Amino acid sequence: MKARFIAPLFLCCCVSLQSQTPAAAPTTDTQSHKSDLGFAYSLPTDWEVVDASSTLPEVKQQAEQNAATDEDKKGAACVSISLTARHGSPTSVLVVVELPFACLGQTATDKDLPGFAQGASEGLKQSFDLSNPVFGAYALGSHSMWIERAKGTPKGHPEVPYTVEIACSLLKKGAVCWMAMAADDTALKVFEGGAVALEGEPSVALVPSTAFDKKPTS
Secondary structure, three states: OOOOOOOOHHHHHHHHHOOOOOOOOOOOOEEEEEEOOOEEEEEEOOOEEOOOOOOHHHHHHHHHHHOOOHHHHHHHHHOEEEEEEEEOOOOEEEEEEEEEHHHHOOOOOHHHHHHHHHHHHHHHOOOEEEEEEEEEEEEEOOEEEEEEEEEEEEOOOOOOOEEEEEEEEEOOOEEEEEEEEEOOHHHHHHHHHOEEEEOOOOOEEOOOOOOOOOOOOO
């Protein structure tokens, strides 16, 4: 299986980045977002949830046109954004993207995880200049995770530095990637420390401190 996230997420993220939201004092209150794919993810209530649905059809059509293979085109048609949220000024953005296997017409195993994840990473390069990437592999309960962290700037705006981080996993019903474009260390910590529960397993931080100790296999 070679289908990847030909992710509309990177365009939706950049749309969100253009809108500055006022900085607010940090809060310990959280909001939980659940997916029919079988996971839940929590983030602070002072992060503004953004409705990106109006831009999604156009972006998906463009992604399908740019896809190199039939499998990639099918992946682009099936991918959906389950959460977009932003915070602060300059704006940090969190996005959760999922690819249901029922739509794709096939399932996947852990050996397919790098392909899904790298597709999301490649898609982001159309809107961001990335440098100094590092990769890791870890587990959350019984689920394998793939992660990438890089420095990044929006194309045409090298004066606006971000830390870009992508963490992906495979569930029984589909693939999912969490992405952060963090303008500061606080936003990155929110992303990494967000509680995630995968298919009924106990909630844990999305990204543990040991996430980059082990390198992923291709």
